[in-house]
Amino acid sequence: MGSYSTSEVLNAAAVGVHHPALRLHELDLKGSMSAEELPTTSGLENGHQAPFVIGVAGGASSGKSTVCKMIIDQLCDQRVVVVTQESFYYGLSDEELVHVHDYNFDHPDAFDTDLLLSCMEKLKHGKAVDIPSYDFKTHKSISCARKVNPSDVIILEGILLFHDSRVRDLMNMKIFVDTDADVRLTRRIRRDTIEKGRDIIAVLDQYSKFVKTAFEDFILPTKKYADIIIPRGADNSVAIDLIVQHIRTKLGQNDLCKIHPNLYVIQTTYQIRGMHTIIRDAATTTHDFIFYADRLIRLVVEHGLGHLPFREKQVITPTGSVYTGVDFSKSLCGISVIRSGESMENALRACCKGIKIGKILIHREGDDGKQLIYHNLPKDIAKRHVLLLDPILGTGNSAVQAISLLLEKRVQEANIIFLNLISAPQGVHVVSKRFPRVKIVTSEIELGLNDDFRVIPGMGEFGDRYFGTDDYQSSTPFFADDKNRVGLL
Numbered sequence: 001m002g003s004y005s006t007s008e009v010l011n012a013a014a015v016g017v018h019h020p021a022l023r024l025h026e027l028d029l030k031g032s033m034s035a036e037e038l039p040t041t042s043g044l045e046n047g048h049q050a051p052f053v054i055g056v057a058g059g060a061s062s063g064k065s066t067v068c069k070m071i072i073d074q075l076c077d078q079r080v081v082v083v084t085q086e087s088f089y090y091g092l093s094d095e096e097l098v099h100v101h102d103y104n105f106d107h108p109d110a111f112d113t114d115l116l117l118s119c120m121e122k123l124k125h126g127k128a129v130d131i132p133s134y135d136f137k138t139h140k141s142i143s144c145a146r147k148v149n150p151s152d153v154i155i156l157e158g159i160l161l162f163h164d165s166r167v168r169d170l171m172n173m174k175i176f177v178d179t180d181a182d183v184r185l186t187r188r189i190r191r192d193t194i195e196k197g198r199d200i201i202a203v204l205d206q207y208s209k210f211v212k213t214a215f216e217d218f219i220l221p222t223k224k225y226a227d228i229i230i231p232r233g234a235d236n237s238v239a240i241d242l243i244v245q246h247i248r249t250k251l252g253q254n255d256l257c258k259i260h261p262n263l264y265v266i267q268t269t270y271q272i273r274g275m276h277t278i279i280r281d282a283a284t285t286t287h288d289f290i291f292y293a294d295r296l297i298r299l300v301v302e303h304g305l306g307h308l309p310f311r312e313k314q315v316i317t318p319t320g321s322v323y324t325g326v327d328f329s330k331s332l333c334g335i336s337v338i339r340s341g342e343s344m345e346n347a348l349r350a351c352c353k354g355i356k357i358g359k360i361l362i363h364r365e366g367d368d369g370k371q372l373i374y375h376n377l378p379k380d381i382a383k384r385h386v387l388l389l390d391p392i393l394g395t396g397n398s399a400v401q402a403i404s405l406l407l408e409k410r411v412q413e414a415n416i417i418f419l420n421l422i423s424a425p426q427g428v429h430v431v432s433k434r435f436p437r438v439k440i441v442t443s444e445i446e447l448g449l450n451d452d453f454r455v456i457p458g459m460g461e462f463g464d465r466y467f468g469t470d471d472y473q474s475s476t477p478f479f480a481d482d483k484n485r486v487g488l489l
């Protein structure tokens with residue numbers, strides 16, 4: 001870790017001052033989103049938003065893959081895929097194999113760049129692709145070896161990625177990992193002799209014959225195309241933090257919490273991403289959908305409860321010691337928005353013994369209009385903190401109807417915590433603008449809404465999938481014996 005803080009470097013960059021932690025060429029640091037620039041339907045094509053493509057180039061053993069890994073780890077709440085240029089090595093012919101030591105693997109002609117371009121074109125248009133794999137032992141290419149799905153962020157990594165202008169043109173951000181030649185050579189010797197068991201003379205021979213000259217002739221000249229040059233590669237964590245901040249800004253998701261301080265997105269983990277992957281998959285059975293939605297709901301409910309006020313409380317432990325803790329808030333209730341919100345009642349009951357739960361029914365008229373048609377709320381609701389339950393925040397119309405009713409019943413705006421599984425930025429914007437003191441707790445922020453006002457990527461019609469009333473899963477049994485799970489409509 002260098003001795004510079006991220007904000008120090010950002011400030012330096014923002015006012016155009018050179019900072020030694022990174023060299024900025026064209027990085028647009030003024031790109032943070034205002035509320036008006038939040039993703040809208042028009043920014044999305046058939047529900048697909050073009051991925052952010054990052055190119056990471058630099059000499060062999062410069063630490064490119066470690067830089068990529070650090071970026072991926074920090075972007076763990078985004079869908080990120082890495083595509084390596086090495087996957088696009090041409091396989092060697094029998095004749096080339098005989099003279100493999102004379103083959104220049106560091107030359108631009110060693111790569112099937114046309115195939116790389118066609119794969120990237122598909123990924124950029126939101127289509128899954130089959131990527132080849134190159135076997136470093138046999139020097140053969142295996143076509144269609146790995147399926148890569150479209151993602152929010154695509155990282156392209158390789159020594160010669162900036163050599164071909166068509167490949168460069170694919171990239172939203174170009175990073176050059178600039179590591180000293182002696183460090184690269186030392187790493188190469190260590191990797192090839194210790195990890196690959198190769199003879200040191202052969203390694204040095206290849207280095208001086210091909211690797212060094214290719215770096216000077218083809219790789220180094222492409223450094224000028226980089227937007228960001230990272231000195232010291234993966235050791236430069238300040239530069240990597242900055243890059244991640246910039247990507248987040250461009251994706252426009254993290255900023256939502258800055259624009260709306262009432263929005264709380266639960267800290268993601270790979271477990272949470274895994275659960276989301278299952279419930280978002282159209283092929284998931286009703287049984288699995290319920291199981292994983294329930295797990296996620298429980299996490300959101302627990303997180304939401306953490307926003308309730310508390311009083312300090314001391315207890316005596318079995319060892320006779322004093323434990324200073326807190327006492328749960330007692331005056332609360334849940335209000336579920338029929339019917340999808342009812343799926344969240346069990347989790348709330350499991351966390352808050354004996355909690356009162358009221359209901360609100362909002363009727364959807366057409367695709368956008370909503371009308372409140374029924375409610376049954378605790379009589380003393382005005383004195384309570386209210387956990388409003390509805391797994392989907394889309395346009396925000398239903399939430400606005402529900403919250404308006406609660407305010408009519410004299411619930412304090414600051415006493416409302418709206419719990420949901422997924423929130424579209426549009427809904428967050430609408431609810432927060434109208435009710436800035438209502439807290440919104442969610443597990444993921446979505447890309448936006450489609451032309452039918454459905455959340456995308458979303459999970460389809462939540463109520464139908466949870467209560468088993470959707471067409472494509474109608475043969476799957478659901479919990480007809482559980483009155484909470486048979487919708488009330």
Ligand SMILES: O=P(O)(O)OC[C@H]1O[C@H](OP(=O)(O)OP(=O)(O)O)[C@H](O)[C@@H]1O
Pocket residue numbers: 337338339340341364370390391392393394395396397398399427453461462463464489
């Ligand atoms: O933010 P909005 O655009 O208003 O969308 C969100 C609403 O849509 C869903 O209910 P839906 O109307 O699908 O009814 P259901 O729960 O009965 O299936 C969801 O449970 C919300 O209530």
Ligand SMILES: O=c1cc[nH]c(=O)[nH]1
Pocket residue numbers: 340392394453454455456458459460461462463
């Ligand atoms: O995408 C959406 C929008 C509203 N309600 C849902 O269940 N899904």
